Amino acid sequence: MGGSSSRDQTAETSNSSFFTEDELKTLKSEYETGGVAKVTPLIQRKINDFDKTELNIAVTGETGAGKSTFINALRGLNEDDEGAAKTGTTETTMEPTGYKHPTLPNVWFWDLPGMGTKKFPANKYLKVMEFKKYDFFIIISACRFTENDVKLAKEMKRLEKNFYFIRSKIDSDLHSLRKGGRKVNEEEELEKIRNYCVRNMQEAGIPTPCVFLISNFNLNQYDFNLLTNALEDDLPSIKRSIYILSLPNLNVEIVERKKKELKKRVWMLASLSGVLGAVPVPGVSLGCDIAILIGGIIDFRKCLGLDDASLQRLANRAEKPVGDLKAVVKTPLVGEITPDIINRLAWGTAAIVISGLEIALDIIPVVGSIFGAGSSFLMTYKLLTGVLDDLTVNAKRVVTAAFGTD
Numbered sequence: 001m002g003g004s005s006s007r008d009q010t011a012e013t014s015n016s017s018f019f020t021e022d023e024l025k026t027l028k029s030e031y032e033t034g035g036v037a038k039v040t041p042l043i044q045r046k047i048n049d050f051d052k053t054e055l056n057i058a059v060t061g062e063t064g065a066g067k068s069t070f071i072n073a074l075r076g077l078n079e080d081d082e083g084a085a086k087t088g089t090t091e092t093t094m095e096p097t098g099y100k101h102p103t104l105p106n107v108w109f110w111d112l113p114g115m116g117t118k119k120f121p122a123n124k125y126l127k128v129m130e131f132k133k134y135d136f137f138i139i140i141s142a143c144r145f146t147e148n149d150v151k152l153a154k155e156m157k158r159l160e161k162n163f164y165f166i167r168s169k170i171d172s173d174l175h176s177l178r179k180g181g182r183k184v185n186e187e188e189e190l191e192k193i194r195n196y197c198v199r200n201m202q203e204a205g206i207p208t209p210c211v212f213l214i215s216n217f218n219l220n221q222y223d224f225n226l227l228t229n230a231l232e233d234d235l236p237s238i239k240r241s242i243y244i245l246s247l248p249n250l251n252v253e254i255v256e257r258k259k260k261e262l263k264k265r266v267w268m269l270a271s272l273s274g275v276l277g278a279v280p281v282p283g284v285s286l287g288c289d290i291a292i293l294i295g296g297i298i299d300f301r302k303c304l305g306l307d308d309a310s311l312q313r314l315a316n317r318a319e320k321p322v323g324d325l326k327a328v329v330k331t332p333l334v335g336e337i338t339p340d341i342i343n344r345l346a347w348g349t350a351a352i353v354i355s356g357l358e359i360a361l362d363i364i365p366v367v368g369s370i371f372g373a374g375s376s377f378l379m380t381y382k383l384l385t386g387v388l389d390d391l392t393v394n395a396k397r398v399v400t401a402a403f404g405t406d
Protein backbone atom coordinates (compact mmCIF):
# COMPACT_ATOMS: atom_id res chain seq x y z
CA MET A 1 0.00 0.00 0.00
CA GLY A 2 0.92 3.60 -0.23
CA GLY A 3 1.99 5.14 3.01
CA SER A 4 3.19 3.53 6.15
CA SER A 5 1.09 0.60 7.17
CA SER A 6 0.15 1.16 10.76
CA ARG A 7 -1.89 -1.78 11.88
CA ASP A 8 -1.84 -1.42 15.61
CA GLN A 9 -1.30 -4.92 16.81
CA THR A 10 -1.60 -4.13 20.47
CA ALA A 11 -4.99 -2.49 20.30
CA GLU A 12 -6.50 -5.16 18.10
CA THR A 13 -6.98 -8.56 19.59
CA SER A 14 -8.61 -11.76 18.61
CA ASN A 15 -11.51 -11.34 21.02
CA SER A 16 -14.69 -9.97 19.58
CA SER A 17 -15.40 -7.73 22.50
CA PHE A 18 -15.45 -4.00 22.42
CA PHE A 19 -12.49 -3.87 24.78
CA THR A 20 -8.94 -4.80 23.89
CA GLU A 21 -7.05 -7.38 25.94
CA ASP A 22 -5.10 -4.60 27.63
CA GLU A 23 -8.22 -2.69 28.51
CA LEU A 24 -9.75 -5.80 29.96
CA LYS A 25 -6.70 -6.31 32.14
CA THR A 26 -6.98 -2.75 33.39
CA LEU A 27 -10.71 -3.13 34.02
CA LYS A 28 -10.06 -6.26 36.02
CA SER A 29 -7.37 -4.78 38.22
CA GLU A 30 -9.34 -1.60 38.78
CA TYR A 31 -12.38 -3.62 39.63
CA GLU A 32 -10.45 -5.62 42.17
CA THR A 33 -9.27 -2.52 43.98
CA GLY A 34 -12.24 -0.20 43.55
CA GLY A 35 -15.31 -2.12 42.44
CA VAL A 36 -17.87 -0.91 39.94
CA ALA A 37 -17.35 2.73 40.92
CA LYS A 38 -13.81 2.57 39.64
CA VAL A 39 -14.51 0.84 36.35
CA THR A 40 -17.55 2.90 35.36
CA PRO A 41 -15.58 5.96 34.21
CA LEU A 42 -13.20 3.74 32.24
CA ILE A 43 -16.07 2.18 30.36
CA GLN A 44 -17.69 5.52 29.75
CA ARG A 45 -14.46 7.01 28.44
CA LYS A 46 -14.06 4.21 25.95
CA ILE A 47 -17.62 4.68 24.74
CA ASN A 48 -16.95 8.38 24.35
CA ASP A 49 -13.84 7.67 22.29
CA PHE A 50 -15.90 5.47 20.08
CA ASP A 51 -18.68 7.99 19.62
CA LYS A 52 -16.38 10.92 19.03
CA THR A 53 -13.87 9.45 16.61
CA GLU A 54 -14.10 10.97 13.15
CA LEU A 55 -13.13 9.46 9.87
CA ASN A 56 -12.07 11.88 7.14
CA ILE A 57 -11.46 10.46 3.71
CA ALA A 58 -9.82 12.66 1.11
CA VAL A 59 -10.36 12.08 -2.59
CA THR A 60 -8.22 13.92 -5.08
CA GLY A 61 -7.35 13.85 -8.76
CA GLU A 62 -7.83 15.90 -11.91
CA THR A 63 -11.17 17.31 -13.01
CA GLY A 64 -13.17 14.63 -14.77
CA ALA A 65 -11.32 11.75 -13.10
CA GLY A 66 -14.47 10.68 -11.27
CA LYS A 67 -13.97 12.08 -7.75
CA SER A 68 -17.51 13.27 -7.24
CA THR A 69 -18.99 10.10 -8.69
CA PHE A 70 -16.78 7.99 -6.45
CA ILE A 71 -17.76 9.94 -3.34
CA ASN A 72 -21.42 9.42 -4.19
CA ALA A 73 -20.88 5.71 -4.82
CA LEU A 74 -19.07 5.30 -1.50
CA ARG A 75 -22.04 6.84 0.22
CA GLY A 76 -24.50 4.70 -1.72
CA LEU A 77 -25.99 7.80 -3.35
CA ASN A 78 -27.21 8.43 -6.83
CA GLU A 79 -26.50 11.75 -8.47
CA ASP A 80 -29.97 13.12 -7.88
CA ASP A 81 -30.25 11.96 -4.28
CA GLU A 82 -30.32 14.60 -1.60
CA GLY A 83 -26.82 15.64 -0.56
CA ALA A 84 -25.14 14.02 -3.56
CA ALA A 85 -22.08 15.64 -5.07
CA LYS A 86 -22.63 17.24 -8.48
CA THR A 87 -20.82 15.29 -11.16
CA GLY A 88 -19.59 16.20 -14.61
CA THR A 89 -18.87 19.81 -13.72
CA THR A 90 -15.64 21.40 -14.78
CA GLU A 91 -15.71 23.93 -12.02
CA THR A 92 -12.93 23.53 -9.50
CA THR A 93 -13.03 25.14 -6.11
CA MET A 94 -9.95 26.20 -4.24
CA GLU A 95 -11.10 24.54 -1.08
CA PRO A 96 -11.85 20.98 -0.12
CA THR A 97 -15.59 20.28 -0.19
CA GLY A 98 -16.91 18.05 2.58
CA TYR A 99 -19.69 15.51 2.08
CA LYS A 100 -21.42 13.82 4.96
CA HIS A 101 -22.05 10.14 5.20
CA PRO A 102 -25.82 9.53 4.92
CA THR A 103 -26.10 7.72 8.25
CA LEU A 104 -22.86 8.13 10.21
CA PRO A 105 -22.44 11.68 11.48
CA ASN A 106 -18.70 11.31 12.10
CA VAL A 107 -17.75 10.17 8.64
CA TRP A 108 -16.77 12.76 6.05
CA PHE A 109 -15.65 12.52 2.46
CA TRP A 110 -13.60 15.36 1.08
CA ASP A 111 -13.42 16.33 -2.52
CA LEU A 112 -10.04 17.93 -3.06
CA PRO A 113 -9.24 19.69 -6.32
CA GLY A 114 -6.34 18.14 -8.20
CA MET A 115 -2.92 19.55 -7.59
CA GLY A 116 -1.02 21.53 -10.17
CA THR A 117 -3.74 23.44 -11.92
CA LYS A 118 -2.74 27.02 -12.71
CA LYS A 119 -4.75 28.18 -9.75
CA PHE A 120 -3.02 25.64 -7.65
CA PRO A 121 0.70 25.14 -7.90
CA ALA A 122 2.10 22.29 -5.84
CA ASN A 123 3.61 24.21 -2.94
CA LYS A 124 0.49 26.24 -2.33
CA TYR A 125 -1.69 23.17 -2.63
CA LEU A 126 0.00 21.28 0.13
CA LYS A 127 -0.46 24.21 2.48
CA VAL A 128 -4.09 24.89 1.70
CA MET A 129 -5.26 21.29 1.94
CA GLU A 130 -4.54 20.77 5.63
CA PHE A 131 -3.16 17.30 5.14
CA LYS A 132 -3.14 16.37 8.78
CA LYS A 133 -6.88 16.27 9.02
CA TYR A 134 -7.37 13.30 6.72
CA ASP A 135 -7.09 9.65 7.64
CA PHE A 136 -6.07 8.64 4.16
CA PHE A 137 -6.01 9.82 0.57
CA ILE A 138 -7.42 8.38 -2.56
CA ILE A 139 -5.88 9.59 -5.79
CA ILE A 140 -8.12 8.99 -8.77
CA SER A 141 -7.28 9.01 -12.43
CA ALA A 142 -9.31 8.00 -15.44
CA CYS A 143 -6.23 7.31 -17.60
CA ARG A 144 -2.59 7.67 -16.72
CA PHE A 145 -1.46 9.17 -13.45
CA THR A 146 0.11 12.55 -13.92
CA GLU A 147 3.32 14.00 -12.66
CA ASN A 148 1.27 15.92 -10.13
CA ASP A 149 -0.45 12.80 -8.83
CA VAL A 150 2.97 11.31 -8.25
CA LYS A 151 4.32 14.44 -6.63
CA LEU A 152 1.38 14.43 -4.29
CA ALA A 153 1.88 10.77 -3.44
CA LYS A 154 5.52 11.37 -2.60
CA GLU A 155 4.56 14.22 -0.36
CA MET A 156 2.05 12.03 1.45
CA LYS A 157 4.65 9.39 1.93
CA ARG A 158 6.90 11.97 3.49
CA LEU A 159 4.07 13.03 5.81
CA GLU A 160 3.37 9.39 6.63
CA LYS A 161 -0.15 9.53 5.26
CA ASN A 162 -1.64 6.49 3.61
CA PHE A 163 -2.65 6.88 0.01
CA TYR A 164 -4.23 4.64 -2.59
CA PHE A 165 -4.43 4.94 -6.34
CA ILE A 166 -7.67 4.34 -8.11
CA ARG A 167 -7.86 3.93 -11.85
CA SER A 168 -11.52 4.75 -12.54
CA LYS A 169 -13.91 4.19 -15.46
CA ILE A 170 -12.76 0.63 -16.04
CA ASP A 171 -16.23 -0.16 -17.36
CA SER A 172 -15.76 2.23 -20.23
CA ASP A 173 -12.28 0.85 -21.05
CA LEU A 174 -13.73 -2.62 -21.38
CA HIS A 175 -16.69 -1.28 -23.27
CA SER A 176 -14.43 0.36 -25.86
CA LEU A 177 -12.38 -2.80 -26.24
CA ARG A 178 -15.55 -4.76 -26.93
CA LYS A 179 -16.68 -2.39 -29.69
CA GLY A 180 -17.63 -4.10 -32.90
CA GLY A 181 -18.32 -7.36 -31.13
CA ARG A 182 -14.66 -8.08 -30.39
CA LYS A 183 -14.10 -10.90 -27.91
CA VAL A 184 -12.15 -9.67 -24.95
CA ASN A 185 -10.31 -11.57 -22.23
CA GLU A 186 -11.30 -9.38 -19.34
CA GLU A 187 -8.67 -10.58 -16.88
CA GLU A 188 -5.91 -10.01 -19.40
CA GLU A 189 -7.11 -6.55 -20.29
CA LEU A 190 -7.41 -5.55 -16.64
CA GLU A 191 -3.91 -6.79 -16.02
CA LYS A 192 -2.66 -4.69 -18.93
CA ILE A 193 -4.28 -1.57 -17.54
CA ARG A 194 -2.91 -2.29 -14.09
CA ASN A 195 0.60 -2.86 -15.39
CA TYR A 196 0.44 0.27 -17.46
CA CYS A 197 -0.47 2.36 -14.41
CA VAL A 198 2.17 0.71 -12.28
CA ARG A 199 4.90 1.23 -14.88
CA ASN A 200 3.79 4.78 -15.36
CA MET A 201 4.29 5.47 -11.66
CA GLN A 202 7.47 3.50 -11.32
CA GLU A 203 8.99 5.65 -14.03
CA ALA A 204 7.91 8.67 -12.03
CA GLY A 205 9.64 7.36 -8.92
CA ILE A 206 7.12 5.32 -6.91
CA PRO A 207 8.66 1.86 -6.75
CA THR A 208 5.71 -0.28 -5.60
CA PRO A 209 2.43 1.49 -6.20
CA CYS A 210 -0.82 -0.27 -5.51
CA VAL A 211 -3.47 0.51 -8.08
CA PHE A 212 -7.10 -0.43 -7.78
CA LEU A 213 -9.25 -0.66 -10.88
CA ILE A 214 -12.76 0.58 -10.30
CA SER A 215 -16.03 1.41 -11.97
CA ASN A 216 -17.91 3.99 -9.98
CA PHE A 217 -21.10 2.72 -11.54
CA ASN A 218 -20.67 -0.75 -10.15
CA LEU A 219 -18.51 -1.09 -7.08
CA ASN A 220 -19.27 -4.80 -6.88
CA GLN A 221 -17.02 -5.35 -9.87
CA TYR A 222 -13.24 -5.21 -10.28
CA ASP A 223 -11.03 -4.10 -7.37
CA PHE A 224 -13.31 -2.28 -4.95
CA ASN A 225 -13.23 -5.13 -2.47
CA LEU A 226 -9.45 -5.26 -2.59
CA LEU A 227 -9.36 -1.56 -1.92
CA THR A 228 -11.58 -1.82 1.13
CA ASN A 229 -9.48 -4.67 2.49
CA ALA A 230 -6.32 -2.65 2.08
CA LEU A 231 -7.86 0.37 3.77
CA GLU A 232 -9.17 -1.73 6.59
CA ASP A 233 -5.74 -3.22 7.23
CA ASP A 234 -4.12 0.18 7.38
CA LEU A 235 -6.53 1.88 9.76
CA PRO A 236 -6.20 1.83 13.55
CA SER A 237 -8.87 -0.11 15.38
CA ILE A 238 -11.66 2.36 16.18
CA LYS A 239 -11.37 4.03 12.78
CA ARG A 240 -11.38 0.65 11.10
CA SER A 241 -14.63 -0.16 12.79
CA ILE A 242 -16.21 3.11 11.67
CA TYR A 243 -14.86 2.65 8.16
CA ILE A 244 -16.45 -0.77 7.82
CA LEU A 245 -19.77 0.54 9.08
CA SER A 246 -19.58 3.36 6.55
CA LEU A 247 -19.36 1.05 3.53
CA PRO A 248 -22.31 0.90 1.16
CA ASN A 249 -24.27 -2.34 1.34
CA LEU A 250 -23.04 -3.92 -1.87
CA ASN A 251 -22.99 -7.61 -1.06
CA VAL A 252 -23.49 -10.11 1.74
CA GLU A 253 -19.78 -10.08 2.66
CA ILE A 254 -19.97 -6.40 3.53
CA VAL A 255 -23.10 -7.02 5.61
CA GLU A 256 -21.27 -9.79 7.45
CA ARG A 257 -18.29 -7.51 8.15
CA LYS A 258 -20.64 -4.87 9.50
CA LYS A 259 -22.22 -7.44 11.76
CA LYS A 260 -18.83 -8.22 13.25
CA GLU A 261 -18.29 -4.58 14.04
CA LEU A 262 -21.78 -4.15 15.43
CA LYS A 263 -21.14 -7.08 17.71
CA LYS A 264 -18.60 -4.84 19.41
CA ARG A 265 -21.36 -2.29 19.86
CA VAL A 266 -23.43 -4.93 21.55
CA TRP A 267 -20.59 -5.20 24.05
CA MET A 268 -20.40 -1.47 24.34
CA LEU A 269 -24.11 -1.01 24.96
CA ALA A 270 -24.29 -3.97 27.31
CA SER A 271 -21.40 -2.54 29.35
CA LEU A 272 -23.12 0.81 29.46
CA SER A 273 -26.33 -0.81 30.56
CA GLY A 274 -24.35 -2.79 33.10
CA VAL A 275 -22.83 0.24 34.77
CA LEU A 276 -26.00 2.29 34.62
CA GLY A 277 -28.10 -0.52 35.99
CA ALA A 278 -31.62 -1.56 35.16
CA VAL A 279 -34.31 1.04 34.67
CA PRO A 280 -37.78 -0.34 35.31
CA VAL A 281 -40.29 0.49 32.62
CA PRO A 282 -44.02 0.20 33.28
CA GLY A 283 -45.51 -2.75 31.46
CA VAL A 284 -42.19 -4.24 30.53
CA SER A 285 -40.62 -6.64 32.95
CA LEU A 286 -37.11 -6.45 31.76
CA GLY A 287 -33.96 -6.09 33.77
CA CYS A 288 -32.16 -3.66 31.52
CA ASP A 289 -32.15 -0.09 30.29
CA ILE A 290 -34.83 0.20 27.61
CA ALA A 291 -33.46 3.44 26.19
CA ILE A 292 -30.13 1.78 25.51
CA LEU A 293 -31.85 -1.18 23.95
CA ILE A 294 -34.01 0.90 21.64
CA GLY A 295 -31.08 3.16 20.76
CA GLY A 296 -29.13 0.04 19.80
CA ILE A 297 -31.88 -1.30 17.59
CA ILE A 298 -32.22 1.99 15.74
CA ASP A 299 -28.46 2.30 15.34
CA PHE A 300 -28.05 -1.27 14.05
CA ARG A 301 -30.76 -1.02 11.50
CA LYS A 302 -29.31 2.19 10.11
CA CYS A 303 -25.84 0.67 9.91
CA LEU A 304 -27.29 -2.34 8.12
CA GLY A 305 -29.28 -0.17 5.73
CA LEU A 306 -32.73 -1.25 6.91
CA ASP A 307 -34.25 2.11 7.73
CA ASP A 308 -36.61 3.59 5.14
CA ALA A 309 -34.20 6.21 3.82
CA SER A 310 -31.40 3.69 3.36
CA LEU A 311 -33.71 1.24 1.59
CA GLN A 312 -34.79 4.00 -0.77
CA ARG A 313 -31.19 4.93 -1.56
CA LEU A 314 -30.27 1.34 -2.20
CA ALA A 315 -33.28 0.91 -4.46
CA ASN A 316 -32.15 3.97 -6.44
CA ARG A 317 -28.61 2.62 -6.79
CA ALA A 318 -29.88 -0.78 -7.84
CA GLU A 319 -32.54 0.71 -10.12
CA LYS A 320 -35.25 -1.39 -8.55
CA PRO A 321 -38.57 -0.36 -6.98
CA VAL A 322 -38.13 0.09 -3.23
CA GLY A 323 -41.13 -2.21 -2.76
CA ASP A 324 -39.03 -5.13 -4.08
CA LEU A 325 -36.53 -4.57 -1.31
CA LYS A 326 -39.09 -3.99 1.41
CA ALA A 327 -40.83 -7.21 0.42
CA VAL A 328 -37.90 -9.32 1.62
CA VAL A 329 -37.65 -7.59 5.00
CA LYS A 330 -39.32 -9.89 7.48
CA THR A 331 -38.76 -8.58 10.97
CA PRO A 332 -40.87 -6.43 13.29
CA LEU A 333 -37.66 -4.63 14.24
CA VAL A 334 -37.84 -2.27 11.26
CA GLY A 335 -41.06 -0.64 12.38
CA GLU A 336 -41.73 1.42 15.45
CA ILE A 337 -40.19 -0.19 18.51
CA THR A 338 -43.07 -0.68 20.93
CA PRO A 339 -43.07 -2.19 24.44
CA ASP A 340 -44.82 -5.14 22.87
CA ILE A 341 -41.92 -5.81 20.50
CA ILE A 342 -39.45 -5.48 23.34
CA ASN A 343 -41.47 -7.95 25.38
CA ARG A 344 -41.48 -10.37 22.50
CA LEU A 345 -37.72 -10.05 22.20
CA ALA A 346 -37.32 -10.82 25.84
CA TRP A 347 -39.43 -13.89 25.54
CA GLY A 348 -37.26 -16.93 25.80
CA THR A 349 -34.59 -15.20 27.81
CA ALA A 350 -35.38 -17.49 30.71
CA ALA A 351 -32.15 -19.26 29.87
CA ILE A 352 -30.31 -16.03 30.44
CA VAL A 353 -28.28 -17.30 33.35
CA ILE A 354 -26.93 -20.25 31.43
CA SER A 355 -25.98 -18.32 28.34
CA GLY A 356 -24.76 -15.57 30.61
CA LEU A 357 -22.36 -18.02 32.14
CA GLU A 358 -21.30 -19.10 28.70
CA ILE A 359 -20.41 -15.58 27.78
CA ALA A 360 -18.64 -15.01 31.04
CA LEU A 361 -16.55 -18.14 30.90
CA ASP A 362 -15.92 -18.23 27.26
CA ILE A 363 -15.00 -14.73 26.29
CA ILE A 364 -14.45 -12.48 29.19
CA PRO A 365 -14.46 -13.52 32.78
CA VAL A 366 -13.78 -9.94 33.72
CA VAL A 367 -16.98 -8.34 32.56
CA GLY A 368 -18.86 -11.36 33.81
CA SER A 369 -17.47 -10.85 37.28
CA ILE A 370 -18.01 -7.12 37.21
CA PHE A 371 -21.63 -7.26 36.24
CA GLY A 372 -22.69 -10.66 37.47
CA ALA A 373 -25.02 -13.18 35.93
CA GLY A 374 -28.63 -12.08 35.41
CA SER A 375 -27.57 -8.47 35.39
CA SER A 376 -28.54 -5.68 33.09
CA PHE A 377 -25.30 -6.32 31.21
CA LEU A 378 -26.27 -9.86 30.35
CA MET A 379 -29.86 -9.04 29.51
CA THR A 380 -28.81 -6.29 27.12
CA TYR A 381 -26.11 -8.48 25.66
CA LYS A 382 -28.51 -11.28 25.03
CA LEU A 383 -31.29 -9.15 23.55
CA LEU A 384 -29.07 -7.10 21.28
CA THR A 385 -27.27 -10.20 20.05
CA GLY A 386 -30.65 -11.55 18.97
CA VAL A 387 -31.57 -8.22 17.40
CA LEU A 388 -28.30 -8.11 15.48
CA ASP A 389 -28.71 -11.65 14.17
CA ASP A 390 -32.22 -10.93 13.01
CA LEU A 391 -31.34 -7.64 11.33
CA THR A 392 -28.29 -9.17 9.62
CA VAL A 393 -30.35 -11.94 8.05
CA ASN A 394 -32.74 -9.34 6.69
CA ALA A 395 -29.99 -7.03 5.47
CA LYS A 396 -28.47 -9.91 3.51
CA ARG A 397 -31.80 -10.62 1.89
CA VAL A 398 -32.08 -6.97 0.92
CA VAL A 399 -28.67 -6.74 -0.80
CA THR A 400 -29.34 -9.99 -2.58
CA ALA A 401 -32.66 -8.62 -3.82
CA ALA A 402 -30.92 -5.40 -4.85
CA PHE A 403 -27.87 -6.72 -6.63
CA GLY A 404 -28.73 -10.35 -7.16
CA THR A 405 -25.46 -11.65 -5.76
CA ASP A 406 -24.84 -13.90 -2.83
Ligand SMILES: Nc1nc2c(ncn2[C@@H]2O[C@H](COP(=O)(O)OP(=O)(O)O)[C@@H](O)[C@H]2O)c(=O)[nH]1
Nearest residue numbers: 063064065066067068069087088169172215216
Ligand atom coordinates in the same frame (compact mmCIF):
# COMPACT_ATOMS: atom_id res chain seq x y z
N1 LIG B 1 -18.00 5.11 -17.42
C1 LIG B 1 -17.68 5.72 -16.27
N2 LIG B 1 -17.88 7.05 -16.15
C2 LIG B 1 -17.56 7.64 -14.98
C3 LIG B 1 -17.02 6.90 -13.89
N3 LIG B 1 -16.80 7.77 -12.89
C4 LIG B 1 -17.20 8.97 -13.32
N4 LIG B 1 -17.65 8.91 -14.58
C5 LIG B 1 -18.16 10.02 -15.41
O1 LIG B 1 -17.10 10.92 -15.63
C6 LIG B 1 -17.53 12.27 -15.59
C7 LIG B 1 -16.73 13.07 -14.56
O2 LIG B 1 -17.00 12.53 -13.27
P1 LIG B 1 -16.93 13.42 -11.95
O3 LIG B 1 -17.24 12.53 -10.83
O4 LIG B 1 -17.74 14.64 -12.10
O5 LIG B 1 -15.37 13.80 -11.95
P2 LIG B 1 -14.63 14.84 -11.01
O6 LIG B 1 -14.43 16.08 -11.82
O7 LIG B 1 -13.30 14.20 -10.71
O8 LIG B 1 -15.43 15.07 -9.80
C8 LIG B 1 -19.02 12.22 -15.28
O9 LIG B 1 -19.72 12.35 -16.48
C9 LIG B 1 -19.22 10.84 -14.68
O10 LIG B 1 -20.51 10.33 -14.95
C10 LIG B 1 -16.82 5.48 -14.06
O11 LIG B 1 -16.32 4.77 -13.19
N5 LIG B 1 -17.17 4.96 -15.26
Ligand SMILES: [Mg+2]
Nearest residue numbers: 067068086087
Ligand atom coordinates in the same frame (compact mmCIF):
# COMPACT_ATOMS: atom_id res chain seq x y z
MG1 LIG C 1 -16.20 16.87 -9.07
